[in-house]
Amino acid sequence: MPGFSDTRRGPYLGSFSSNAIDRLTALFSRLPGLGKKSAGRLVYHILDADVSFARILGEELLAFHDAIKRCSRCGAYTESDPCPICSDSAREPVICVVERAQDVRIIEEFREFHGRFHVLGGLIAPLEGVSPDNLTIGDLLTRVREENIKEVILATNPTLEGDTTALYIQKVLKNTGVEITRLASGLPVGGDLEYADRLTLSRSFRGRIKL
């Protein structure tokens, strides 16, 4: 049949060299959730789109790390230091302790917490070489004392590492007299008993509330 070979070898792939496309595809596929195929789809979308889209996206990326710093007090990502939350004197003397800087945004968007934050920068995970010294637990202790904090809410994820870290922080803060709480764990709203795993079900029993 003309145009077709009966072998899978041959130099034909190499002759179609689009290096800029390959490079951009490789870069996008290093981002979380993007495989080679979906990265390729983004690249061709950008090619088909107006040239201004690639230009604006490129410029934003070049300026990005200069625009965003970490707050020297709480560790959140911010454009000014200290961040708007730490600078806001109306914030109540309650610290919500989270694992990652993006958790601050998640809780801020939920709009019901009016206290301050503290970003740990990770969770205690001995197997991955993360010890308490790698986290900002010492800074948290200092802040609890200096900012006259009434309550520390431990909002690490309800996982093995999140629970271990919460337990460790609880011990560190024990002598400060601050109230220490942990986010409730249990069935998600709208969830179904049938699909709950054993551990979640067990926690929802232990944490049951009186009506």
Add this chain to the structure above:
Amino acid sequence: MPGFSDTRRGPYLGSFSSNAIDRLTALFSRLPGLGKKSAGRLVYHILDADVSFARILGEELLAFHDAIKRCSRCGAYTESDPCPICSDSAREPVICVVERAQDVRIIEEFREFHGRFHVLGGLIAPLEGVSPDNLTIGDLLTRVREENIKEVILATNPTLEGDTTALYIQKVLKNTGVEITRLASGLPVGGDLEYADRLTLSRSFRGRIKL
């Protein structure tokens, strides 16, 4: 409870302003397959990654549209014009007609076709205002004559628009004497009769081959 309001109103979201993060999230969420949440995940990944990643990605994007052109002969994306495929005298006088420029890459990666390509730039779709005049069908007719083409393979997708466009091109090329073929349509390899839709099943019957 300290730190929490019992209302969902309040200026608290606004006080956490990370405009560079918002802008980059908005840009990423305009790409296909990326919602607001997954775009946000990319942005925080870039923040957490080494600063060089954002720099290299930004520079690639700024240079991208200048690096990639369309081949003036076949319409494929290329860094040189004519593209490496059109410049390759070893390519057989067979033209594979595809809808989009990225289809060229898909067929090249499969490494079994050693002919040339022709990108239509779309499919005939009267409801969306795409008529045959908006596509490169005239150029295809010229190429078939000038390049002494033996076969034209119509590789538009097996959809209503793809079939309509293939039928139209077949009529346009009828008097040139070139052999015209269409990619086979039927059950995907590894597929299951049970999950095949009616139209696919019908096509796999009509296109059945003698063993």
